[in-house]
Amino acid sequence: MSDPLATLSTLLAPIFAEINGGAPSDPTVRPSDRADAQINGALPLAKRVGSNPRELAQQIVDSGVLADVASELEVAGPGFINVTFAAAFLQAQLAEVVTDDRLGVARAVDTKRVVVDYSAPNVAKEMHVGHLRSTVIGDSLVRMMEFLGYTVMRENHIGDWGRPFGMLIEHLLDLGEDVASEGLSQGDLDGFYKEANAKFKDSEPFQERARSRVVLLQSNDEDTLVLWRRLVEMSNAYFNRVYTKLGVLLTDDDLAGESQYQSLMTGVHQRLETQGLVRESDGATVVFPAGFKNRDGDPLPMITKSKTGAFMYATSDLACVVDRVERLGADLMLYVVGTPQANHLQMVFEVCRMASWLKEPTQAVHVNFGSVLGADGKMMRSRAGDSVKLVDLLDEAVERADASIAEKNPNMAAEERGAVAQAVGIGALKYADLSTDRIKDYVFDWDRMLAFEGNTGPYLQYAHARICSIFRRATIERSAVRDAPIVLGHAAEKALAMRIMGYPSAIDNTLDSYSPHKLCTYVYELASDFSSFYQECPILKSDEPMRTSRLALADLTARVLEHSLGLLGIVAPEEM
């Protein structure tokens, strides 16, 4: 761990425990605008042991535990300790980061097996903005956890089963496979679904066909399954094109559709019955998880079987948990699913706990997220009033980025520009989505997300490109400066160095709450610190050895920028 703040906590732990009579007591080390860091923990500790906070703070200072790392310690206010780090200490810590391929980020000690459930589009239905959030947030969390050394299993829980497939298959037959395939391969999933739905509404005979087809499907009729597979394949081909555009990790290997759990439900339900957890209620088979009430204040059931005897989606989700725990050996399951499903998932998890399928330390977490809003503050809609197609959003982002680059950097060759526009447009879109607290709704705004100023993707990519540009201008290989010592003479250099060393903590904090926006804030602060450094500390114009020292610091900054953006799923071009 390279973070100087974390080092402080480690060094202070013994003396805090000693004063506290042997029990650990958090020294509460925080960043400070009055010094390099401040220690707040003396106040609550003084209260607990009944002594004077300022005297206790002074006692900690006098103990000398920070002698090697601090050049200045000051007791201030009611009992804060302000810390100024010794330059030699910071430089030594920084030197370790420079030579580390992992940029100071240690592998996690206890490596977990994690299932991340994300994206989850529906077969023969268009992907829309809601899928953007799930896909981008899930993908980023996967990248971070993989980097820490967890065993991560991505699962794309696509909606590939259920009643709608009766009408979809019949519509496929009506159109003929070739026509259907053409439409679907062009990405006209919405059209296909709507046509099928319209027929289902208008035509009695079609309804009848659709119903019989569902029965055939559920009894695994081979001819029907062939048609069903065609639909699923065509949709998957389309999803994969969207994933390629979006630049996410999901592949066919990650598909874990609802259909996959159908055969498991009977067994799972059997186990619920054996454990005596199911009840009969109004003809349906249900479980009453503790703590859930309906609108009348009565216990709220989770329905596992309808009165017609059909399994419900909750049952499928139960089977899914069982599969993840028992077959995949998951210690942790993340469900990157919208907030509206909160109640449903909580009930599923609670039932799993009742059935002992989910028990400590195994955890299931609903990584929920809010909606994407239009400028009017309402759910984002297209002009026609439909939900916005994800693919249109992606294309428009790239087009806008391309136009912007063409206008402002006309020197860039057209073929190069294409790749850069891809990185900038998609990066802007992803960053806009990731940079606000996932729990909250956010307002979608093209101009803001594509701006080169402020907390945006392009600003961060630009900071990276600028550093690359310095090396290009000077015709120096970036790798050539990595052996050089970095001297932190200027305040801006020190601030930048400390930020760089805070990278491991930024990742930890992000994963503590599965909140990618925390890493975004870190990257933005890193880019800001670099801008200040760049403004105040001439690089190429300065004399040796300062010149090489500053080049080395710039190079290290670029490495952290590129890497951290990479964890967000964002590409950092060398030029833009």
Place this chain on the structure above:
RNA sequence: GCCUUCGUAGCUCAGCCCGGAUAGAGCAGCGGGUUUCUACCCCGUCGGUCGCAGGUUCGAAUCCUGCCGGAGGCGCCA
């Protein structure tokens, strides 16, 4: 009605989990500076009853309670 969740500057958002010193950014406005760089960047300034009211605390945007306002959920769709 019950449950969950959100409410911070004109706008868009951090900070809340784990209580600390004058509540921070960006955009927009105003005033400077720099231009080793590529569209920039840096500094200053203007701007806030942290939804409201209580409570706990030496100390509350942060914890607790109540209320107000918005969103979502609440039996056989997924």
